[in-house]
Amino acid sequence: MHPKGCIFAILVGMEIDILQLVVVFGVILISMTLHEAMHAFVAFWLGDDTAQREGRLTLNPIKHIDPFLTIILPLGLALVGAPIFGGAKPVPFRPDMVKGGDWGAALVALGGPLTNLLIAFISFGIWVVVGAPITGVGGLILSTMVTVNLGFFLFNIIPIPPLDGSRVLYALAPEFVRTGMRFIEQYGLILVFALVLLAGPLLGSYMTTAINFCIDIFSSVFRL
Numbered sequence: 001m002h003p004k005g006c007i008f009a010i011l012v013g014m015e016i017d018i019l020q021l022v023v024v025f026g027v028i029l030i031s032m033t034l035h036e037a038m039h040a041f042v043a044f045w046l047g048d049d050t051a052q053r054e055g056r057l058t059l060n061p062i063k064h065i066d067p068f069l070t071i072i073l074p075l076g077l078a079l080v081g082a083p084i085f086g087g088a089k090p091v092p093f094r095p096d097m098v099k100g101g102d103w104g105a106a107l108v109a110l111g112g113p114l115t116n117l118l119i120a121f122i123s124f125g126i127w128v129v130v131g132a133p134i135t136g137v138g139g140l141i142l143s144t145m146v147t148v149n150l151g152f153f154l155f156n157i158i159p160i161p162p163l164d165g166s167r168v169l170y171a172l173a174p175e176f177v178r179t180g181m182r183f184i185e186q187y188g189l190i191l192v193f194a195l196v197l198l199a200g201p202l203l204g205s206y207m208t209t210a211i212n213f214c215i216d217i218f219s220s221v222f223r224l
Contacts, residue, residue, distance in 0.1 A: 023140055025071075027148045031119060032070065032088045033061040035112040035152060039091040042111035046104045048097040056091050064088045090162070102171035109167030113156040117214075120149035124218040146218075147211060154210045160195065162188035 037059050040051035051057050056064070065071065069087035098104035123145035130138075157165035161184050170181055184191065196203060 019137070020140065020144075023137075023144050024148065027141070027144045028070070029061050029065075031116055031145070031149050031152055033059055033064050034115050034119065035156075036064040036088050036091050038111040038115040039093070039108055043091070043093040043098060043108045046098045046100060046108065048093050048108075050093050050097070051091050054092060056089075064091075102167075106167045106171040109164040110157075113153045113164050116149040116152035116156075120146045120153065120214070121218060121221075123149065124215070125222060128222045146215070150211045150214050151207060154207060154214070160188070160191060161185035163192065 036056065040057040043050065044052050044057055066087060066089045069089075093105075093108055095102070095105040098108060100107065123142050127139070127142040127146070130142075156163050157168075159165040159169040161181055166181060166185075170178055173181070
């Protein structure tokens with residue numbers, strides 16, 4: 001099994017105007033780049049230089065952009081008022097070259113979403129320190145940084161191949177489950193699209209509840 005870390009984001013129920021569209025796209029681009037670069041960095045740190053050799057150990061967003069998943073799809077969905085989701089080019093890595101075996105591979109996968117969780121936490125902290133609630137463009141950027149990055153984190157930890165959470169499940173699962181996961185991974189992208197399209201309301205409920213839960217935890221940390 002040679003999985004590739006891949007970021008997906010989903011924003012549910014947002015009405016987007018032009019300014020919000022620009023901010024959302026900019027935040028997605030930055031957050032996506034950090035997510036993918038961290039996959040590559042953790043893999044390199046654990047002994048696999050595959051991503052580095054393919055030019056993915058970089059903060060250059062152009063190296064991580066998938067024209068359809070990163071640009072056309074999320075902007076098109078935003079324009080029609082649909083739930084927004086998208087992705088980036090998967091970062092390649094070889095589990096057989098990573099120190100720590102399956103748990104090393106799980107660490108590579110978790111590097112991306114945990115980075116997004118950290119970005120969301122820091123953005124929320126800045127929002128509080130600067131003087132919450134913040135209005136205007138600054139407030140829009142910070143609030144979007146929080147929600148987009150929590151969206152990245154919460155969606156990507158769902159344990160369905162090729163989402164990052166599946167690597168943790170793979171490390172824990174017995175062999176017969178791993179065999180099933182290897183089969184599912186061949187159709188992973190199709191499965192993700194089916195999940196979003198067919199289970200939209202359920203997914204939206206999960207995302208909204210989980211994002212609010214995370215924000216409540218952030219608020220308790222900063223004593224809001």
